[in-house]
Amino acid sequence: MPELPEVETIASGVHQRVHGQRIVRVWTSGKPQTFKTPEDEIATALTGARILSVRRVGKTIVMTVARGKTSVELLIHLGMTGRLLVSAPEVPRAVHTHAVLTLDDGREIRFVDPRRFGRLSLQPQNEFYAGPGHEPLTISLDEFVALFHPRHTAIKAALLNQSLLHGIGNIYADESLFRAAIRPTRQAARLTRAELARLRTALVEVLRHAIELGGSSVSDYVDADGARGFFQLEHRVYQRTGQPCLVCGTPIQKITLAGRSTHFCPVCQK
DNA sequence: AGGTTGACCTGGACGC
DNA sequence: TGCGTCCAGGTCAACC
Known part of the structure; x- marks a missing residue:
């Protein structure tokens, strides 16, 4: 569901609203697959703890909490349909609410996830390892070229591979390839350095612009306040079949690539 | 090993 | 209105 800009928007929004607050109560839904760490362990570790920070790493939200001398990190992956909301207690809970952290001041952090592809887990502080991938907003051109040059799969499939770059999903893969004028089916290894440079620039621009606009609201994505983003208005190919x-002016084509719907302009993208 | 495919879930859109 | 089918932003196990 949410990709880097959406997760960034949610994490920074939740951080601004709740950092420094103490968690006084934890409720979980009892849907075991949502919890990679057993629910009672999560509840025990968080109850009474103070929230130090909420940040994004790749598509994962990392909430660091401290109780006494020990700190732990709650990892929240939103999957396809996960939402993380900060709500007043009187606002009715949405269906498919799987976890509620009640704060000192009565507000609630709620994890809602209809399709249940999202996951919550607990890690001792600083043991969170996001995997071998790079952050797309900070990778250098040399690193970018070294990452994609050995790959014999389609560039679109490589962009979606989280062990290469973190945070790129279907929307921003399609949108960055359009802006770089590269066809999604091109083999990564056959792209020139100039093409990879265009792709890296396009990715950074698309991701930054999307973060500024609060992400893309396709179907049910909302930020920590329940507000929708606006980047979907900037989509040039995604869902414009x-x-x-x-x-x-050529009609946008849609194909299936790497198991995902893939949108491109057959004239502009070579 | 790298690359590819299908399974995991629910709900909304669409066609008959 | 009601039912069936298809599709959806992610990941991972299991295969080739």
Whole structure:
């Protein structure tokens, strides 16, 4: 579901609203697959703890809490449909609410996830390892080229591979390839350095712009306050199948690649 | 080993 | 209105 810009928007929004607060009560839904760490362990570790920070690493939200001398990190992955909301207690709980952290001042952090692809787990502080991938907003061009040059799969599939780059999902893969004028089916290893440079620039621009606009609201994505983002208005190919390309007017095509729907302009993207 | 495919879930859109 | 089918932003296990 949410990709880097959406997770970034949610994590920074939740951080601003709750850091420094103490968790006084923890409720969980009893849906075992949502919890990679047993629910009672999560409840025990968080109850009475103070929230130090909430941040994003890749597509994971990392909440660091401290109780006494020990700190732990609650890892929240939103999957496809997960939401993390900060709500007043009188606001009715949404269906498919799986965890509620009640704060000192009565507000609640709620994890809601209809499709249950999201996951909550606990780690001792600083043991969280996001995997071997790089953050796309800070990777250098040399690193970027070294990452993709050995890959013999389609560039779109490589962009979705979280062990290469963190945080790219279906929307931003399609949108960055369009802006870089590269066809998603091209083999990564056959892209020139100049093409990879265009792709890296396009990715950074798309991700930064999307973060500024609060992410893309396709179906049910909302931020910590329940507000929708606006980057979906900037989509040039994603979910525009059959509509005219905004550059050349050719109808946008949709194919299946790496098991995902993939949108591109057959004229602009070579 | 790298690459590819299907399974995991629920709900909304669409067609008949 | 009601039912069936298809599709969805992610990940991971199991295969080739």
